[in-house]
Amino acid sequence: MEWEAVIGLEIHTQLATKSKIFSGAPTAYGAEPNTQACAIDLGLPGVLPVVNAEAVRMAVMFGLAVDATIAPRSVFARKNYFYPDLPKGYQISQYELPVVAHGRLDITLADGSHKRIGITRAHLEEDAGKSLHEDFHGMTGVDLNRAGTPLLEIVSEPDLRSAQEAVAYMKKVHQIVVYLGICDGNLQEGSFRCDANVSVRRKGATAFGTRAEIKNINSFRFVERAIEHEIERQVELLEGGGQVVQETRLYDPDRDETRPMRSKEEANDYRYFPDPDLLPLELDAACVAAARAALPELPDARRARFVEAFGLSPQDAEALTASRPFADYFEALVAAVGGDAKLCANWMMGEFAAALNRAGLDVTASPLGPARLAGVLQRLRDGTLSGKLAKEVFDAVWAGEGDADAVIAARGLRQITDSGAIEAIVAEVIAAHPKQAEQYRAGQEKLFGFFVGQVMKASRGKANPQQVNDLLAARLKG
Amino acid sequence: MSLGPAEVAKIAHLARLAIAESDVPAYARNLSSILELVARMDAVDTTGVEPLAHPLDMVQRLRADEVTEADRRDDFQSLAPQVEAGLYLVPRVIE
Numbered sequence: 001m002e003w004e005a006v007i008g009l010e011i012h013t014q015l016a017t018k019s020k021i022f023s024g025a026p027t028a029y030g031a032e033p034n035t036q037a038c039a040i041d042l043g044l045p046g047v048l049p050v051v052n053a054e055a056v057r058m059a060v061m062f063g064l065a066v067d068a069t070i071a072p073r074s075v076f077a078r079k080n081y082f083y084p085d086l087p088k089g090y091q092i093s094q095y096e097l098p099v100v101a102h103g104r105l106d107i108t109l110a111d112g113s114h115k116r117i118g119i120t121r122a123h124l125e126e127d128a129g130k131s132l133h134e135d136f137h138g139m140t141g142v143d144l145n146r147a148g149t150p151l152l153e154i155v156s157e158p159d160l161r162s163a164q165e166a167v168a169y170m171k172k173v174h175q176i177v178v179y180l181g182i183c184d185g186n187l188q189e190g191s192f193r194c195d196a197n198v199s200v201r202r203k204g205a206t207a208f209g210t211r212a213e214i215k216n217i218n219s220f221r222f223v224e225r226a227i228e229h230e231i232e233r234q235v236e237l238l239e240g241g242g243q244v245v246q247e248t249r250l251y252d253p254d255r256d257e258t259r260p261m262r263s264k265e266e267a268n269d270y271r272y273f274p275d276p277d278l279l280p281l282e283l284d285a286a287c288v289a290a291a292r293a294a295l296p297e298l299p300d301a302r303r304a305r306f307v308e309a310f311g312l313s314p315q316d317a318e319a320l321t322a323s324r325p326f327a328d329y330f331e332a333l334v335a336a337v338g339g340d341a342k343l344c345a346n347w348m349m350g351e352f353a354a355a356l357n358r359a360g361l362d363v364t365a366s367p368l369g370p371a372r373l374a375g376v377l378q379r380l381r382d383g384t385l386s387g388k389l390a391k392e393v394f395d396a397v398w399a400g401e402g403d404a405d406a407v408i409a410a411r412g413l414r415q416i417t418d419s420g421a422i423e424a425i426v427a428e429v430i431a432a433h434p435k436q437a438e439q440y441r442a443g444q445e446k447l448f449g450f451f452v453g454q455v456m457k458a459s460r461g462k463a464n465p466q467q468v469n470d471l472l473a474a475r476l477k478g
Numbered sequence: 479m480s481l482g483p484a485e486v487a488k489i490a491h492l493a494r495l496a497i498a499e500s501d502v503p504a505y506a507r508n509l510s511s512i513l514e515l516v517a518r519m520d521a522v523d524t525t526g527v528e529p530l531a532h533p534l535d536m537v538q539r540l541r542a543d544e545v546t547e548a549d550r551r552d553d554f555q556s557l558a559p560q561v562e563a564g565l566y567l568v569p570r571v572i573e
Contacts, residue, residue, distance in 0.1 A: 017543045024546030033564035034555070038547035042554060054543035075531040082494055084568040089494075097531075131571060141565030269492055274531045279538040 001239065002203040005231045006211075007160035007196060008120075009223075011173050013152045013183040014127065014191040015058045021126050021150035022049030022092065029189050037129070037144035043088030049277055051076075055150040058182035059099045059124050060283065060291040062152060065176050065298055066119050068103030070288050076124075076278040079270045084142050085129035093153075095272040098123035099281065105176065106300065107168040108318065117169050118157030127151050146190075152182070158197065158208065163227035167220050170194055175299050179324045193218050198230045200238065209234070210244040214251050214258050226251035230258050302327055310334065310341035319349055325363045329370055336374030343377060351394050368398050375404035388461050389413050417464045419471065422455075425463065426471045429454045440476055451476065480510040 020027055023040035040047045063070045077095035103119035129144035154173060160166045174192055177183040184191050199211035214230055217223045229251075234244050249258040297305070299321050306317035306327075321327045326348070333344045352373060356366060376397055380390040385408070396407040408414055416422055429451060430437050440447040455468050481489075486505045490497045497505065551564065560567040 019543050019545045019547075024541070024544060026545045026547075032551075034551045034566070035549040035564070037554070038550070039554070040547075044554075050541045051538055052543050053540035056540060080492070084566075084571055132565065133570065136562060136565070136567055138570055139560070139567040140570050141562065141567055143565055269488075271492065276532065278532075279534060279536050280531050282537045 003200045003231075003235050003238075004203045004205075005161055005163075005227070006158045006199050006201060006208055007162075007166050007227060008158040009154075009156045009160065009166060009170060010195045010197070011154045011156075011170065012127075012193045012195075013154065013173075013177050015055050015150040015152055015182055016184050017052055017054045017058070017150055019052060020148035021052050021055045021124065023148055025148065027149050029186075029191075031145055033141075033143040034145060037147055041087070041144055041148040049092060049275075051278065051281065052150060055124060056099070056281065056283070057287075057291055058150075058180070059122065059152050060288060061180050061182055061295060062122055062154070062177065063100035063103060064288070064292050064295055065180055066100075066103030066105050066122075068100045068119060068122070070283060071097055071099050071101065072283055073097065074099040074123075074281045074283075076275045076281070077272045078275045079125075079272055081270060083128070083131075084140060085131045085144070085147070087129070087144060087147060091126060091128065092275055092278070093125035093272075094123035097280075099283075105169075105172055107165065107172050109168065110164065112314075115159075115165065117159045117165075120155045120157050122152050122154045125151050125153055152177075158199075163224045163231070166196060166227050167224045170223055171220060172299075175322065179296060179299055181296070187219050190218060194223055196223065196227055196230075198227055198234070199244065200231055200234045209238075210246050212244060212246065212258075213248045215248055215261070216250050222251060222253055225253075225256060226258060229256065233258065296324070306330075310345070312341060312345055316345050316349070320345060323363070329363050329366070332370035333374055333377075336371050337377050337381070340377070340381060343381070347373065347377060347394075351391060355394075355398050367400065372397055372403055379404050379408060383417055383464065384408065384415055385413065386415050386461070386463075386465055388456075389415060392461075413462065415464050416459055416462045417467065419467055422459070422463050422467050423471050423475075425455055425458050426468070426475050429458055430475055437476060448472065448476070481506050481513070 014027075015021075017027060019025060020038075020041060023038050025038040025041055026036050028036065040049060060070055062068075074094055075097040076092050078090040079093045079095070080090045082089055098121040100122035101120070103122070104116055105119065106114045106116050108114055127146050127149040129142055129147040132141040132143065135141075156169060160169055174185055177192070178185040186192065194217045196214045196217060197211045198214060199209035201207065201209040212230060212234070214226050217226050230249070237244055248261045250261050251258050303314070303317045303321045306312050306320060307314055310317075312320070320330045330344060330348055333348065334341050337344055352366075352368070355368075356363060359367075361367075373394075376385075376390055376394050379385045379393065380387065385393060392411075393404050393407050393413060396402075396411065397404055401407050401410070433451070433454065436447050436450060440451070451472050452465070452468055455463055455472065456465070459468075483502050483506060486497075486502050486509065489509075490505075555561045555564075555566070558566050
């Protein structure tokens with residue numbers, strides 16, 4: 001029996017505002033507990049929420065980026081449930097009239113093809129605080145700093161058919177919100193979190209199976225594993241003659257499994273109603289047009305431009321545009337080198353990415369700016385350096401030994417391009433290996449590489465490789 | 479539509495209201511009569527009437543994204559029954 005998974009994701013993105021969605025308390029991460037929770041966030045009597053214009057603008061930007069409809073009028077609603085990290089006893093959210101609806105984006109599948117995923121809606125809401133269940137003599141500690149932080153909840157259509165597609169979609173949304181600058185995208189700090197609705201059905205069926213909702217997924221790796229486990233669990237259940245129960249499950253990364261939440265933690269009867277403290281949110285055409293004008297170039301457009309303008313392959317363009325700062329760095333590098341985009345792309349995805357990786361740094365924290373890297377590549381292009389020497393110079397420049405020219409001078413790394421000098425080395429090497437020379441002349445052409453190696457070694461890597469090849473070939477012919 | 483005792487108990491639980499068993503029939507009766515009134519309003523022809531999200535015919539004002547609130551944790555926590563290490567302490571919510 002072949003089964004097909006049907007998956008929809010709800011992604012919570014914390015919007016990168018300075019202040020909360022309904023109050024003037026700060027949103028910075030990592031402050032002392034409860035020092036950023038004001039009377040409004042605490043739901044003290046007599047307070048009134050006032051909507052943060054920047055949070056609205058960010059929601060509109062997201063809507064425009066995914067070709068969605070921006071609601072000219074949307075309404076805030078109360079979602080009622082009781083939990084200690086929700087001081088008011090309700091979360092202010094949007095229900096029937098969200099600010100963004102009917103969007104879409106394209107994901108790239110493993111085989112390089114694209115698939116369009118629908119975005120049902122994206123609505124503004126406030127985050128809850130945090131409950132700490134350990135170390136308080138059997139009590140729960142509550143930190144309300146996060147309460148009232150603006151969230152944009154992005155709800156997909158059930159268009160995803162595998163854990164891999166779900167991850168590709170989640171990464172795409174992540175890329176877009178970070179490109180837009182509306183979310184810092186930090187998964188560790190909980191700025192970007194995801195719930196997954198998962199069901200399975202027989203391949204070819206049109207009706208959906210009963211779904212389970214998996215909560216608490218905060219990494220790309222976990223979303224893939226949690227969904228894979230859930231699909232497996234449901235298929236096993238159905239093949240064993242059982243039924244899937246509609247329920248909320250938690251993914252436990254330590255045990256690598258999903259398990260049902262206790263019924264106490266589950267409250268599906270939220271009794272939404274329009275929040276009487278907040279008037280309808282109206283957005284006029286001018287406000288939407290302003291947000292549209294402020295949209296940066298988005299990943300898909302930038303990828304297409306990189307292919308078009310720089311003659312890169314779609315794969316290279318995809319890798320270079322994965323993050324906005326990386327793509328910015330690339331463009332600055334090409335400008336500084338003065339062309340040769342392919343060389344720049346290879347170095348960025350090769351030596352440069354590897355060095356960042358080794359140092360555990362993001363491109364924004366690179367010790368090496370585009371101008372410095374361009375210095376190395378220029379010496380490679382003008383023949384001062386061979387590819388191998390350029391790597392050595394790169395390492396030295398990375399380590400802070402100065403710019404490319406300073407390193408070349410200090411280490412005497414200038415490539416030998418004087419053909420007389422190379423010819424002398426070539427003659428020396430052939431004379432020192434008469435046996436190999438004879439074998440080569442007898443038809444063992446593989447030995448050519450041996451001679452190249454010996455010449456490079458004798459020149460301490462500084463001989464121009466192309467000249468070495470040419471001169472060796474001529475000399476060895478005898 | 480009328481509510482029975484089980485529905486009254488569920489609504490009370492969702493709202494975290496403790497109600498006396500002996501009051502349940504009266505709540506059921508009163509809540510049901512509210513629903514009946516609403517049901518009667520269903521008969522009104524509302525073609526062309528916009529749903530009303532708020533009784534005031536006004537639009538939400540927005541505020542600039544500025545931090546205007548200072549830390550007043552000590553004041554707020556003086557109202558709390560129990561605090562520790564800057565946290566509000568509450569009865570444990572998971573076993």
